[in-house]
Amino acid sequence: MKHALALTLALMGMTLAAPNPANWTQVLKEARGQTVNFYMWGGSDNINTYVDSVVAPALKKLGVTLRRVPVTDTVQAVNKVLGEKQAGRNRGGGVDLIWINGENFRTARQGKLLLEGWAERLPNARYVDWQSPAVRNDFGYPVNGAESPWGSTQWQYVYDSARVRPAELPRSFKALATWARAHPGRFTFPAPPAFYGNRFLRMALFELAGGREPFAAGFNEQVWQAKSPLLWTYLNDLKPHLWRQGRTFPTDIAQQYSLLANGEVDFAFVQNKAGIAAEVRSGQLPKTARVYLFGAGTIADAHYVAIPYNAAHQAGAMVLANLLLDPELQLKKLSGDVWGDGLAINPARVGRAFQSRVGQALRPGPYTLDQTLLATRAVGDVAAEYDRRVQLGFTERFLK
Secondary structure: HHHHHHHHHHHHOOOOOOOOOOHHHHHHHHHHOOEEEEEOOOOOOHHHHHHHHHHHHHOOOOOOEEEEEEEOOOOHHHHHHHHHHHOOOOOOOOOOOEEOOHHHHHHHHHOEEEEOOHHHHHHHHHHHOEEEHHEEEEEEEOOOOOOOOEEEEEEEEEEEEOOOOOOOOOHHHHHHHHHHOOOOOOOOOOOOOHHHHHHHHHHHHHOOOOOOOHHOOOHHHHHHHHHHHHHHHHHHHHHHHHHHHHOOOOOOHHHHHHHHOOOOEEEEEEOOOOOOOHHHHHOOOOOEEEOOOOOOEEEEEEEEEEOOOOOOOOHHHHHHHHHHHHHHOOOOHHOOOOOOOOOOOOOOHHHHHHHHHHHHHOOOOOOOOOOOHHHHHHEEEHHHHHHHHHHHHHHHHHHO
16 A cells, blocks of 8 residues: 555655654664665775674664665765656655765755755754754754764874974975975875865865955855965965876875875875774875874864655665764774764763763874864864865866
8 A cells, every 4th residue: 555655646746754753663663674775985995894894784783774875976976866856756766865065965955855854853863962063054054954963074184204204294285385395296185076185175275365264154255256366376386396296186085095105195184083093904004104283273074964855765764874873883983993983973962981982982192183182273164165166166277
C-alpha cells in the first residue's frame, strides 16, 4: 500500500511527509534496510578511512548501509539534486546525505533543494551548542535546521622542520612574499575551487585589507571593489616565485602534501584541530613536519551534513546524521589516530569524563598546537559571496 501511495503522489508531483525525528523509534524502524548514498569530498584518505572503518560499521549495527560516494567538489552533489528537481524527480532522489558548507549550502538552500527543520530535533542534537553563532550560521548564512554539524576546523600552516628553521618561518603574507622571493619555486597552494585554495586566498585578502572586519557584515559590493585589487596585485607579484612559476597549481591538498613530502615545496596547510598528527601517522607527511600559525587570526568554522528534499532514504540519512554526532564517534574523529577533525558537539554537554578525554586527545605536541593558542587566534568566516568572487577572480586571472 505504501509503495502504491508513493507512486501515486510521485505521479502527481507531490511528496510524502519527511520522517519525524521526534518519533525516533519510527525513524529507526523506517531506516532499517536502507542504503544511504553519502556524497562527500573524497580527496583525503584519512577521512575516507574514518568513514569506512568507524562510521559505516556503527551504522550497520543499526541496520543501515552506508554507501560513500566520493566527489571532487561538493557542487557536483548539489548540481545532481538540482538536475533531479528540474526534471521533476521530487521523490526517490539519488543523493541521501551531502557533506556541505559555505557557498554550496547557500546555493542549495536558496534553491529549496534541502530538507529543513530536522537537524535540531535529532536525539544527539542535545550535545550541540545551537546558540553559538559559529553553529547557527554557515559562512554568515542561517542554518535554520537544514544542516547538522559534523565537525569544526581552524586554518593552520605546515612546514618541514628538516628544511626550514622556526626562526625563518614567514608569519604574515607580506613575510611570505619576501620568503618566496628568496626561495623561488618552494611555495605553492591548491588552485580554487579546491577548498584549501579558496581559504588560503581569503586569509590573504583579510590580511592585505587590514583585517576581516570590512568583510564581516555580509557581502558588500563596494568593499569587494575596493579591497579585492589588493589580493590580485599581491598574487601577480608572488606568481613568478611560486612552484613552476605559478604556471600550474596543485589540484587539492593531497597533492600539496605529496609535494611537501617529496621535498618539492616547503609549506602546506591543515585545518584539523589535532593538526597534522593523522597525516604524519599515515605517512602522507614526514615526521619532521610541524604546524604553526601566522601572527594574525586564522579562520575557524564548522562543517555540516544536509539531506536533499527529494532523498530516497531520508530516514536512513537522519540516522546517519545522528550517528555522526555520537560522542564516541566524535572523539574518534578528533583523535589524530585517523582524522583529527574538531568536535561538532560541546564536551560540557556530554560530561566531565568526556571533557577529560577530549583534553587527552588534543594534548599539544610536535604535530598538534595548544588549543588555547588556537582559540585566541580564531576568527569567523565571512559571507559565502566573497568565497565565490575569490574563486571566479582567481580563475579568470591565473588559470586561463
